[in-house]
Amino acid sequence: MIGENAHFITVGTFHSICFREMLSNFKDSSYLAEIGVDMETASIMDDKDSDRLFKEAIDELPEQYKAIVDENDWGVKTF
Numbered sequence: 001m002i003g004e005n006a007h008f009i010t011v012g013t014f015h016s017i018c019f020r021e022m023l024s025n026f027k028d029s030s031y032l033a034e035i036g037v038d039m040e041t042a043s044i045m046d047d048k049d050s051d052r053l054f055k056e057a058i059d060e061l062p063e064q065y066k067a068i069v070d071e072n073d074w075g076v077k078t079f
Contacts, residue, residue, distance in 0.1 A: 015044045 010017060023039070026032050032039060045053065058069055 013044070019044055 012020070019042075023042075058066060061069075
């Protein structure tokens with residue numbers, strides 16, 4: 001349908017396209033390492049991914065800190 005120009009099309013979510021652009025602009029720079037971005041493991045997370053990661057972090061907290069999370073209603077309801 002598009003023919004020879006198909007290789008010029010960029011498809012992705014807003015965040016993944018911006019992330020890819022950021023990586024291409026900074027891949028040879030030490031800036032990302034300075035702010036703690038590990039280029040080998042960096043990824044884009046959706047709501048489900050971030051909720052899962054947040055829940056895992058909360059599960060590792062001592063019990064007295066879990067109450068603070070409950071009191072502040074920080075969005076994860078699955079503990």
